[in-house]
Amino acid sequence: MKTLPDLTNPIAAALDRVIKVFDDELRSDLPFVNDLVEQVRRYRGKLLRPRLLLLSARATGDLRHEHTVLAAVVEMVHMATLVHDDVLDEADVRRRTPTVNRMVGNEGAVMLGDFLISHAYHLCSSLQSSRASRRIAAVTNTVCEGELMQIANRGNAALSEHEYLEIIRRKTAALTGVCCELGAWASEARPDIVDHMAAFGTDLGIAFQIVDDLLDLTASENELGKTVGRDADLGKWTLPAIRFRDSAGPGDRARLLAAMSQPGDDRAARLRDTLSGTESLEYAMATARSYVQSALSHLAILPASDAKDGLVAAAEFIVTRRH
C-alpha cells in the first residue's frame, strides 16, 4: 500500500500553488485576524480534500488555474467546518494544537469559522462561471443539514444504521464527493465520468467518517492528536454502538443502553469497555471497507495514470490509517 506522501507526485507543484492561493486569500489588514488565521493554519493536516480534487483533475484531464482555486476553496470550507465542529463538540485538542475555541472562546471560534467560509465563497466567486459556486454552496447546505441532523439525534438510542449513514453522507461525504466531481468537471471531463468521480468521492467520504468515528472510540488521544471519546460523551451514536445494540443479546443491550444513557465524561470509557473485543468494531471497519470497494469500482472508467494510482492509494489509506 502506498502512504499518503506518495500520492503527491503527480500534483506536488499544484499543491504548493493551492497553499499560496489559500494564504493570499485569508490575509487581512487587521493583525489579530492574521494571528487567528495563523492558529487555524496549524489545523491544516493531510490536505485530503485538495489532493482528491487535484488527483481527480489529473486523472481526467489537465490541471488548470480553476483547479488550484477550487482546491483552496474546499480546504477553506473544510477548515471552517472543523472550527465550528470544535465549538459544537467542545473539543480541547485538534491536530495536537489547542482548538480555536479553547484559545479565543466560542465567540471567536464562531466568527473565525464564518470568516473562513466567507473567504471560501469569495475565492470561489473569482471564477468566471458561477457553476462551481453554485455546487459548493449546495454542498455546504447539505453539510449544515447533516450537522443539524446529528445534533437533533444526540442521545437518540433508536438511531438506525441507515440514519447514521445518511448523517455522515451529508456532513462528510457531500464535500469529498464535490471535490472529485469539480476536479473532473473543471477538466471538462465527459458528464458520465464526472458522475463516477462524484460517486467515488462520496463513497470515500462515507468510509472516511466511519473510520473517523471508530478511531474516536478505539484510539488514544496521543495516537490521534485530537480529543477522543467526544462522540460518546456527547451522546452521539456511531456505527459500532448501533451494531452492538442491534446484534447483542438482551443483557448486553441493556448494559450498552445504560452506558450510553448516563451522562458524564466517562461515557466514552464505559462504551469502550462494553464494545471491547466484540465484533461490532470489526463490523464497522468491514462496512468502511465495503464503501472503499464501491468507491474503487467507480474508477474503472478511467485510463491508467499516476493520478489514478494516487486516487486508489488515497482510498486504501482511509481504511488503514491510524490517525
Add this chain to the structure above:
Amino acid sequence: MKTLPDLTNPIAAALDRVIKVFDDELRSDLPFVNDLVEQVRRYRGKLLRPRLLLLSARATGDLRHEHTVLAAVVEMVHMATLVHDDVLDEADVRRRTPTVNRMVGNEGAVMLGDFLISHAYHLCSSLQSSRASRRIAAVTNTVCEGELMQIANRGNAALSEHEYLEIIRRKTAALTGVCCELGAWASEARPDIVDHMAAFGTDLGIAFQIVDDLLDLTASENELGKTVGRDADLGKWTLPAIRFRDSAGPGDRARLLAAMSQPGDDRAARLRDTLSGTESLEYAMATARSYVQSALSHLAILPASDAKDGLVAAAEFIVTRRH
C-alpha cells in the same frame, strides 16, 4: 416624517416576491430543519436591508428579477449574523421571541447560522454573473472582521471613537452599503451613481448602529423587544461611554471606569446610572444624525421619485426610531 410602512409603496409587490424567494430557498427535506427555519423567520423584522436594496433599485432604474434575488440574499446574510450574534452575546430574547441559542443550544444556533449563510450564497450564485456573489462575499469578509475586531476589544477601556466607528463600519455598515450599491448596480445605473448609493448605504448603516447601541443603553427590554444592556454586560465600549470617558472630569471618569471594569450582570445598570442625564447620550445621537445628513447628501444625484422619497424616509426613520 414618514413611518417605515409608508416606504413600501413603490416596492410593495417586489417585497412580497422577496419573501417568497426567501422561503423557497430555505425549504429542506428534513422536518426539524424546517422547524428551526420557522423559528428564525420570526426574527424577520423590518426587512430594512431588502427595502434599501429595492428602493435603491427603483430610485436608479427599473426593478428586475436580480433585485428580488439579491434582496432575499442580503436578508439571509443579515439573519445569519443575528443568529451568530446571539450566540456571541448570549442573548435570550430577540424580537420578543426566545433566541435560537436559547431554544436549541449554541450548537444548533451555530449550525443554523451556517445554514442561512450557505443558502444566501447558494441563492446568489443562481444569478448569471458572479459579480454580485463576489461583492456579497467581500462584504461578509468585512462583517466577520468587524465582529472579530469587536471581540478583540471587549473590555478595552482605551477603545477610541475612531476605532469604535471602524468596528461598526465593518460589522454593520458594509452590508447596508452593499444593499444600496447592488440595488443600483443591478439597475445598470452609471458607476458614479452606484458609488453614491454605496456611500449612502454605508453612512446609513453607521447611523443605524450608533442608535442601536444607544437604545441598548437607554431603552427597556419591553420597548425594544430584545435583551438590553448586553453591550455593557459584555464589556463592549460604545459611543456614549467613550464620549463620557473622553470628556468627563477625573472623578466622573474614574466612576465610569469602575462601572465598566466590574464584571457582572448589573454592569449595564451601573453604566446607565453613570451616563443618565449627561450630554454623552445626546452626543451619540448627534453623531448618528450627522451620518444621516451625510447619507442624504449622496442622494442629491438622483432625480425626484417615490423611491427616492422612500430612501429619505428610511434615513430619517433611523434616528427617530424607538426600537
